[in-house]
Amino acid sequence: MKTLGEILLKQTPFSEIVMGNTALVRAMIESHTRVITSYPGSPTPEIAEAIRAIPKEKRPFYFEFSVNEKVATEVAYGAAVNGHLATVFFKSVGLNVAADTFVQLSLMNIIGGMVIVLGDDPGANSSQNEQDNRHYACLSYTPVFEPASPTEIYTFYKAAAKLSKDKGMPVILRLTTHICHAKEKIDFQGWHDRELDKTPRFDTKNGPYVPIAADVFPMKRKALQRLETVEKYADQSPLNQIFDHGNSNRGVITMGLPFLSLMDVLEFADNKPDILKLGMVYPIPVKMVEDFLRVHIEVKILEELDNVIEKEIKKLAYDRQLSTKIFGKMDLEDWIGEYTPDKVFEILKKTWPDLLTAMDAPKDMVSSAPARPPQMCPGCGHRSAFHAIKKALRDTDITVADIGCHTLGFLPPYQMGELLMCMGASTAMGSGLSLFNDTRNVVVFLGDSTFFHAGLPGIINALFNNHNVTLILMENGTTAMTGHQDHAASGQNFNEPTDKIPLRRVLEGLGVRHIYEIDTYQQAKLTEMVKDAINIKEFSAVIARHPCMLKFTREQRRKPGYQPRRVDIDQQKCHRLYECIRDFGCPTFTQMADGRIEIHPDLCIGDGSCVQTCPSEAISMPKVV
């Protein structure tokens, strides 16, 4: 078997099939990146999985999962101004959290170099929006490299790291979901570790590092000057490429995944347009773009999400008084969703109706398959919690969700968590909902990783300003939804065991007067506790705890002597009340054609949380199978 850890540290050149996220790790190693930080979020967690594959003592860098993206950015920055090449990575919306720090970076002289790796998510595959983070680059004068494939992640990171170190400025490597997760064979170069220079090189002479009053303007001026030099760099950079099809009529300017889609779509074109593929999307290679515009009558800007490049290019064309016809976004749909091959096919058809030959499509399409929304796993403690809490509330009460696996509670049959914003927002949104409101109880949910990430300010505010909300902490001991990363209450960080910071102690320390605590499998007691808690007319907290059963079951299965268990249904006792499927809703319960309910042998984990939910007591306690 090939182990990923060994592959990643190979000294001699080699080829291997890897995912984009894994390629990034190799690029960081080859670039001698010394400090890497992150907070988990799709599409980036597999970067940390690849890092984990390298034993801690063998890692030629320091890695941590920080408490949130802002903290991660600050840790990386601190290391970088001490002379270490640093990288922080996180998902698209993570930049909103990190923004207050991030927007300052370009003002600083980052002597070690710092690359910010963003996992944007066009198509909102696993995010609450599909924001285009290139806007942040413009707002903070930060260059952006945009790879289109795992191979390019590897080469572009190395170029970005070099540029950042050479110029002492932050550089963004912007990835998108299906670039992160794409797999292909990459030819990797050799690599030799260098001795780590531990000297703390921070020196105010390299600064200023304090952007206050009169210093702000020279710092901003320097940032703008540096960006100008990058504009020249972009024009020389081999990362921007021309694909010359000898077409003096039509050209396309594109980048990233849309470029790959375009190449596939052009298999349906006899007269292929020329292509300018941008590897640097901010600042754009002005000269190269101008030359491309000059030699084509019509140019299409094929750009996913917002019209960031389009505006730059139209401005350029205006300034140079070019007569090229430029096609940008044509309607609202062009702003929405991922530029998959299908989408690009439609967009090009709209732009140049004569360009493409038709694709064969099936004619006889009839039936459709029932939707399969994601759901909580068998045995999930959140399910028991929702089932119990629902019984404590009236229909008119307001339930506020936060981000995490418990967000799935908004789906039937629970319909709990009727508003969602972003990480940590539930308590404060609930506080607002409680104002002038004497009739509808406000219950807010919050996961344990989110508690530390951005949940605390809302809780402190509720105490400080005396808001009447009931907080339910859905504690499962891990950052479950993103793949089970440890957090401050897990007792373990990425590298070693640490002291837990128990949620209860934090709440007590803050002065929360009403704290309840229970394992969610004790459903009847949880119902009673929530009833009590909502009757208190001030801030109260219920810690609804159960370990993540997906994680737990996986760990159990790996242990020697593991014996699978399952519940069973006594068909004699079953009165077909269907509480198990309609209210409790564990996916294990399967309805047969004759109306019988059966346990799905592949799904049941034998946790037994369902036993108490059957009014006819037809579900037996789990037994070894």
Add this chain to the structure above:
Amino acid sequence: MKSFNIYLTGVGGQGIGLLSEILLRSADHAGLKVKAVDTHGLAQRGGVVISHLRFGEKVFSPLIFRNQADLVIALERHEALRGLNSALKDNGTLIYYDTVWQPLEVRINSADPVTKEMIQRICRKRNIRDLPIFKADLKDARMQNMVVLANIERNKLIPGIKKEHYDEAMKDLMQGTMLKTNLKLFEEERRR
């Protein structure tokens, strides 16, 4: 060689990831140029998991056009229908493990379950080869993917990939008893 597109689908937890990785590496061992992409994210929480695999010289995006897959591999019956409808081209091949993980709507009676006959009817109409697979005496549900793999090999569903390529790919990815049991099952099922 013309490009060959495989669309792999199932429910989170069924072992799509391993199957997709084996296919990808088998193709590489067979000397094919490969691109692939898995969907991650919310999928592992009981949602649909999809993997695109594309083999050939003129392949750029890892994503397959709608209804341009030559082969759809599904690990569950409802997902077989969804894949058949959204990904497979006319005259293609559908192979699926005939187990059922009822989606919520089916469980609560607000949608009809998908039947084997339904799939068969559509396949006939669209001239699609339809291969439902099921192994009654399989002890570990997480090895259903291996039974499917063996049947892919047995029916030579992927041009250019031979038995030894599958073996090599499995050896890249597994070791110890896991490798042994999987190779054994693969061997038994492909000879059946």
